[in-house]
Structures are given as structure tokens and as C-alpha cells.
Amino acid sequence: MFDLRERTALMTGGARGLGLAMAHALGAHGARIMLLDRDEATLSVAAAELRAAGIEARTSIGDVTVPADTVRAVDAMRTAWGRVDVCVCNAGVARNAHAHEMTLDEWNAIISVNLTGVFFTAQACARPMIEQRSGSIVMIASMSGKIVNVPQPQAAYNISKAGVIMAAKSLAVEWAPHGIRVNAIAPGYMRTEMTAPFIADPALGGVWMDLTPMRRPGEPAELGGAVVYLASDASSFVTGHTLVVDGGYVVR
Numbered sequence: 339m340f341d342l343r344e345r346t347a348l349m350t351g352g353a354r355g356l357g358l359a360m361a362h363a364l365g366a367h368g369a370r371i372m373l374l375d376r377d378e379a380t381l382s383v384a385a386a387e388l389r390a391a392g393i394e395a396r397t398s399i400g401d402v403t404v405p406a407d408t409v410r411a412v413d414a415m416r417t418a419w420g421r422v423d424v425c426v427c428n429a430g431v432a433r434n435a436h437a438h439e440m441t442l443d444e445w446n447a448i449i450s451v452n453l454t455g456v457f458f459t460a461q462a463c464a465r466p467m468i469e470q471r472s473g474s475i476v477m478i479a480s481m482s483g484k485i486v487n488v489p490q491p492q493a494a495y496n497i498s499k500a501g502v503i504m505a506a507k508s509l510a511v512e513w514a515p516h517g518i519r520v521n522a523i524a525p526g527y528m529r530t531e532m533t534a535p536f537i538a539d540p541a542l543g544g545v546w547m548d549l550t551p552m553r554r555p556g557e558p559a560e561l562g563g564a565v566v567y568l569a570s571d572a573s574s575f576v577t578g579h580t581l582v583v584d585g586g587y588v589v590r
């Protein structure tokens with residue numbers, strides 16, 4: 339039931355971090371992977387890494403804030419493989435800023451990637467999925483869509499991720515008649531390039547780990563089970579759900 343052979347998967351922000359780790363997990367279960375990322379150099383290294391692991395991987399350079407870029411990646415999947423089965427809307431950015439000082443440009447820099455980019459990636463995938471009458475869309479939200487992290491000020495990020503959780507619910511309802519499931523994953527603090535410097539800082543990482551019942555950050559590979567579950571038939575009656583993977587942070 340976790341078998342992804344014959345399935346194809348789009349992974350945005352797949353050049354590194356959680357996106358690359360999830361691509362490994364999907365590929366290990368048989369999926370063919372299209373990595374989309376705006377970082378061209380890292381993207382080709384990531385694809386080579388997947389191929390070395392025996393995974394069929396292609397790349398598409400693009401920015402998720404430009405809907406035509408995600409449409410181009412989806413079209414390339416249809417040309418190469420004839421179908422789009424799994425769509426992981428993972429690309430995201432985090433920046434800390436005090437709400438009372440935030441400029442419109444700072445706000446848009448977060449919302450355009452984390453929320454607008456997720457919505458239009460899902461839309462690009464849904465169009466062929468509606469024709470196929472099947473598909474699984476997985477949106478990478480965050481525990482920050484459910485709780486307010488401390489001590490850093492990150493209102494725009496939190497608001498964007500709460501929007502992703504509602505996007506998964508809204509699109510799950512709207513696209514259920516088309517055979518498309520839409521779910522979200524809400525990771526807690528995971529050790530990636532995005533967070534590593536902060537985790538190493540006792541004033542920040544120390545507080546974060548004190549608030550995490552398991553007292554450690556997650557490793558990127560620990561999202562593998564969640565994404566394979568939501569992408570595969572193992573979750574065939576699950577839609578509109580947000581799966582929290584956070585070492586217990588949100589339950590305290």
C-alpha cells in the first residue's frame with residue numbers, strides 16, 4: 339500500500355533540505371521525481387544524488403512565485419511520463435521580523451513563496467490530476483501554522499503557514515469529487531540549512547529544544563514516512579488532514 343512504482347511526483351524546493359529528503363523517500367518507494375527549484379547549481383547536485391541512489395529524477399529550474407514556472411515543470415512531467423500523481427508543495431522561506439516594523443516588501447517576500455506559491459503549485463498539478471481523476475497533493479506547512487514560536491518574531495511566516503493548513507482543507511473539499519486528495523505536513527524544528535545556524539545558537543536553539551518534549555530537532559529523513567504515507571494509497575481515505583511531525587512541540 340506504500341508502493342509508488344509507476345507514480346510520478348513533483349517536489350518544489352527539492353534542491354536541498356526537507357524537499358530533497360522527501361524526494362529520496364518517495365523515490366525509494368518507486369516514484370519518479372521532478373525537482374523544481376530556483377537554485378540551479380544545487381538543483382543539479384540534488385538530481386545527481388537521487389540518480390546515484392537509483393531514483394529516476396528530472397529537474398526544472400523555476401520560481402514558485404511565478405505560476406508559469408510550475409506549469410512548465412508539470413508540463414515536462416506529462417511529456418516525460420504522461421502523468422502527475424503526487425505534488426509536494428514544499429518550497430518555502432523563513433525570515434524573522436517584528437510585525438510593527440515590517441515593510442510590504444518583507445511581507446510579500448514570505449507570503450508570495452509560502453502561500454501564493456503553494457496555491458499555484460497545487461493548481462498546476464490539479465489540472466492534469468482532474469483529467470486523470472486521481473492525485474495526491476501534499477503541502478508543507480509548519481507547526482508555526484498552529485502555534486506561535488518563541489522567542490523570535492515571525493508573524494508573517496506563521497500567518498503564511500496557517501494559510502497553507504486552510505489551503506489543504508479548502509482544496510481537499512473542492513477537489514475530492516475529482517479523485518484528488520490534499521493534505522499538509524506540519525514539521526516542527528528540523529535540522530536543515532534553513533535552521534542549522536539558529537539551532538546551534540543557545541539563545542534560540544536552546545529555547546526551542548527546551549520547548550520540544552523530545553529535546554532534539556528532527557532530521558530531514560524523519561519526514562520520509564509522513565510524505566510517503568500521504569502520497570501513497572496507504573492514506574486513500576485521508577484528505578484535508580494536517581500531519582504534525584514535531585517531536586511533541588504542539589502538544590505542550
Ligand SMILES: NC(=O)c1ccc[n+]([C@@H]2O[C@H](COP(=O)([O-])OP(=O)(O)OC[C@H]3O[C@@H](n4cnc5c(N)ncnc54)[C@H](O)[C@@H]3O)[C@@H](O)[C@H]2O)c1
Nearest residue numbers: 351353355356375376401402429430480525527528530532
Ligand atoms: N526546517 C524546518 O525546521 C522547517 C520546519 C517547518 C516547516 N518547514 C518548511 O519546510 C519547507 C522546506 O524547508 P527547508 O528547511 O528544507 O528549507 P531550505 O531553505 O533548506 O530549502 C528550501 C528550498 O526551497 C527553495 N526555494 C525557496 N524559495 C523558492 C522559490 N520561490 N521557488 C523555488 N524554489 C524555492 C530553495 O532554493 C531551497 O532549495 C519550507 O516550506 C519550510 O517553511 C521547515
